[in-house]
Amino acid sequence: MSSALHLDGLRKSFGKTEIIRGVNLEIPRGERHAIIGPNGAGKSTLFNLITGRFPPTSGKVRLHGHDVTGLAPFQINRMGLSRSFQITNIFPRMSVFENVRCSLLWAQGYRYSFWNLVSRSRALTEGTHRILDQINLTARAELPAGVLSYAEQRALEIGITIAGGADVIMLDEPTAGMSHSETDYIVDLIRTVTEDKTLVMVEHDMGVVFDLADRISVLVYGEIIATGSPEQVRANPRVQEAYLGAALEAEH
Structure with a gap:
């Protein structure tokens, strides 16, 4: 299966502070992919690098095999x-x-x-x-x-x-601040409107993540420490230690 998005050695520094530290990630066409991680992990910065709001310090962003690194957001949007x-x-x-x-x-x-x-x-x-x-x-x-x-x-x-x-849809915290019923409504909507499209989302609600995502990447301090199916990520000791255990406990 060909990739919709391919991130190759992506880095971003603001002054002397490195926020994104060599992210490598390939997302196949048609996959629903969630990016999770603690506050300050760099998730929004990574989104902004992919969509052209920030230029990377180094590395490449490819959309459907085309190098879009450094293009303006409107140019990337017109490419899908x-x-x-x-x-x-x-x-x-x-x-x-x-x-x-x-x-x-x-x-x-x-x-x-x-x-x-x-x-x-x-x-x-x-x-x-x-x-x-x-x-x-x-x-x-x-x-x-x-x-x-x-x-x-x-x-x-x-x-x-x-x-x-567009055939690649990126959603940043789509259920933030919602009640349970509102969240259910938006999750059903996302599932419907992204059918046959590629979905990349940042989301803190683990129930939403495990319900929607085919695969999950965990970003901690600007690095992806694990990528896999929801079951694989849930069982990963490193993820549990760095993020997931605390996140799941916070929801109960």
């Missing part, structure tokens, strides 16, 4: 990778429908055509409704996005993330 953020990133005064429609514009070929009236585009409207149906927000389409519940706003952001047609 899209991400969400820890903090909900929507346009609160625009309607739910308009939020999704904006994210579809580039994928539908509109580019920078100011004379196009997007409201008249049947393909754009149908595509927007299709995404809204996927994320269970059709009934909320005309509401301002800012009045949605927290879980619904996260669902909208996931809809925005997938709207451009």
